[in-house]
Amino acid sequence: MDSIVTSEPRRRWLAIGTSSDASPRRAGTVAAGEALAGTDAKLLIVFASHGYDMPELVAGIHERSGGGVPLIGCSTAGEIATGGPRDGSVAVVALGGPGFTVSTGVARESSRRLRAAGSEAAACVPTRRTAPHAVLMLLTAGLGGDQQEIVRGAHAVAGAAVPLVGGCAGDDLRMDSTCQVHGHEVLRDAVVAAHIASDAPLGIGVHHGWRKLGEPVLVTRSFGNRVYTLDERPALDVYLDRLEAPRAAHSEAAAFTRFALTHPLGLSRRGAEARVRFVGEADFIERWLGCIAAVPQGALAWFMEGDHDSVLHASDAACQEALAPLGEAPPLGLIVFDCIARRGVLGDAGIKTEIDRIARGARGAPVAGFYTYGEIARTRGVSGFHNQTLVALAVG
Numbered sequence: 001m002d003s004i005v006t007s008e009p010r011r012r013w014l015a016i017g018t019s020s021d022a023s024p025r026r027a028g029t030v031a032a033g034e035a036l037a038g039t040d041a042k043l044l045i046v047f048a049s050h051g052y053d054m055p056e057l058v059a060g061i062h063e064r065s066g067g068g069v070p071l072i073g074c075s076t077a078g079e080i081a082t083g084g085p086r087d088g089s090v091a092v093v094a095l096g097g098p099g100f101t102v103s104t105g106v107a108r109e110s111s112r113r114l115r116a117a118g119s120e121a122a123a124c125v126p127t128r129r130t131a132p133h134a135v136l137m138l139l140t141a142g143l144g145g146d147q148q149e150i151v152r153g154a155h156a157v158a159g160a161a162v163p164l165v166g167g168c169a170g171d172d173l174r175m176d177s178t179c180q181v182h183g184h185e186v187l188r189d190a191v192v193a194a195h196i197a198s199d200a201p202l203g204i205g206v207h208h209g210w211r212k213l214g215e216p217v218l219v220t221r222s223f224g225n226r227v228y229t230l231d232e233r234p235a236l237d238v239y240l241d242r243l244e245a246p247r248a249a250h251s252e253a254a255a256f257t258r259f260a261l262t263h264p265l266g267l268s269r270r271g272a273e274a275r276v277r278f279v280g281e282a283d284f285i286e287r288w289l290g291c292i293a294a295v296p297q298g299a300l301a302w303f304m305e306g307d308h309d310s311v312l313h314a315s316d317a318a319c320q321e322a323l324a325p326l327g328e329a330p331p332l333g334l335i336v337f338d339c340i341a342r343r344g345v346l347g348d349a350g351i352k353t354e355i356d357r358i359a360r361g362a363r364g365a366p367v368a369g370f371y372t373y374g375e376i377a378r379t380r381g382v383s384g385f386h387n388q389t390l391v392a393l394a395v396g
Helices: 022-034 054-065 114-124 147-158 234-240 253-260 308-326 342-362
Strands: 014-021 041-049 071-076 079-081 082-086 090-096 100-108 132-138 165-166 179-182 183-186 188-199 203-207 212-221 226-230 265-268 275-277 279-282 288-289 300-305 333-339 369-374 375-380 390-395
Touching: 014 079, 014 275, 014 333, 022 041, 022 054, 022 090, 022 288, 041 079, 041 100, 041 188, 041 203, 054 071, 054 147, 054 183, 071 132, 071 188, 079 114, 082 265, 082 342, 090 100, 090 369, 100 114, 100 183, 100 253, 114 132, 114 147, 114 188, 132 147, 132 203, 147 188, 147 375, 165 203, 165 333, 165 369, 165 390, 203 308, 203 375, 212 275, 226 234, 226 265, 234 279, 234 288, 234 369, 234 375, 253 279, 275 342, 308 333, 308 390, 333 342, 333 375
Parallel strands: 041 071, 132 165, 333 369
Antiparallel strands: 014 090, 041 090, 071 179, 079 082, 079 369, 100 188, 132 188, 165 375, 179 183, 203 390, 212 226, 212 300, 226 288, 265 275, 265 300, 279 288, 333 390
């Protein structure tokens, strides 16, 4: 059993519970029991290893909560808690108290209708404002197509006044199939959502820590998330040649994926950090690149790289940005969505350092989250899907 981490008692409260028990039902029961530290729970959020029998784990959570507390969640590529990063575990976040109002939504078969699924999940947003501050949290099946379309659909329903935050579920880097949780259901190919309204501020921070490498290239032919040519040459050839990729990455899918995790594509964005696109696929016959989100034809792009220091500085910046709206008030907690690729740059010791720094930035408040296959953060405009980025939600 892991020790409980909770914030100071207030009208609103946030607490987390964790477990690495091999039994999924016991793990769910223990983690939920630790998270349910206060009365009047309004929402449970579960981040769990893909290795668990998810229906059994969810049953354990409901067994402890009584089954009446709204629940959303997803499988992960690694879990995050105040004590540090984890694998093969479950983390449960609980929000409660009269200062929160929560409603949840779900859309099934999302890969067949991405924008419509985003709109359907976002239908949980109330038509009338229930509190001065709110966010819409989205947990999606990131392997199922251009996630920016889900963001566009959700934004169309939620409107500009409701920021979006969240991430894409993982499956421990199997890149096969992920799980989403809504209530008592364990789903695949779904979008789950929670509209969280609060009488205190909620802040979102987003930074990636990657820097441009060399001269830009022009995306001369692309469709959706596939890039066919760069500077009129086969995209895969340009990518491998410019980055001097190891020989194995030229012909082996697993080796290519390992290399691409730390070499994303950056898209020019006026007046801001470049938008990062994870290069998740390569066709060694037709020589194209596949990204997690769309890469528009005609875009100016860069190959990107990062190191231990740049990634950690981005983590600090994201947390500071998230905490800024809270002013001098300490947060109840931080929920973080951290890309699995950044974990690849930092290594085992580095990710422990990262979570320690995030925990210090939280000023003693609990921290929880997971390693994702893509991150969601929209605070202005209609764009809001990110790759290889850290997104932090500060709950005041």
